[in-house]
Amino acid sequence: MNAGLNPAERRFLTFALDLAANQMAVCDGFDEQDVASLESLRILAAETAEPALDALRRIHADMVTARSGGDEWASEWLGEVWTTFPLALRAAAGDMDAAEELAADFFQPGHTYADRDPDLYDWRFRCDMVTTHPEDGGRIALGWRHSKGEWGPIAYGEGDYDLHGFVGTTDQQEAPRG
Numbered sequence: 001m002n003a004g005l006n007p008a009e010r011r012f013l014t015f016a017l018d019l020a021a022n023q024m025a026v027c028d029g030f031d032e033q034d035v036a037s038l039e040s041l042r043i044l045a046a047e048t049a050e051p052a053l054d055a056l057r058r059i060h061a062d063m064v065t066a067r068s069g070g071d072e073w074a075s076e077w078l079g080e081v082w083t084t085f086p087l088a089l090r091a092a093a094g095d096m097d098a099a100e101e102l103a104a105d106f107f108q109p110g111h112t113y114a115d116r117d118p119d120l121y122d123w124r125f126r127c128d129m130v131t132t133h134p135e136d137g138g139r140i141a142l143g144w145r146h147s148k149g150e151w152g153p154i155a156y157g158e159g160d161y162d163l164h165g166f167v168g169t170t171d172q173q174e175a176p177r178g
Contacts, residue, residue: 013092016102017041020088041088056093106130106161107141123147125156 020038060082066074082090090098100108107113107127115121124146131140138158145154 009092012099013088016088016091016099019102037086041086053092056089060090060093060095106139106158107143107156122149125154
């Protein structure tokens with residue numbers, strides 16, 4: 001069994017890391033720790049890190065399988081532990097949601113965005129749909145924002161995505177209907 005990345009996976013990981021570096025270059029809010037994390041991920045792209053990536057792939061696949069079988073612990077682990085790993089690492093380990101988020105250039109319907117430090121910032125945004133302005137084509141994400149303990153309707157424009165580009169997504173259960 002080959003524990004290494006195949007050429008397509010290596011190209012994707014390199015592409016994802018380049019995107020992250022570009023985002024860090026143009027956005028405020030990134031610090032030296034973020035730069036160090038990016039460099040660590042670049043090392044993961046090297047052959048020497050393949051056994052660790054292979055192990056993460058197996059762990060992720062096993063947890064997804066367990067969650068689909070109704071294992072609550074696996075579901076909690078995926079939501080509380082897996083989501084703390086860097087986005088590019090999750091994508092490299094086979095998490096297709098992370099790969100899609102990494103490649104996204106705007107909010108995506110069906111995703112809930114949350115600050116990585118919920119104790120510091122109580123902010124979440126559940127994107128329900130994206131629409132475009134009828135004249136200029138500018139994108140608007142419509143959904144619900146959770147702030148200061150309450151949910152309220154909100155629309156975010158393309159400029160807002162740049163402000164919140166550092167956040168990750170999280171599984172957010174919808175409230176029961178009816």
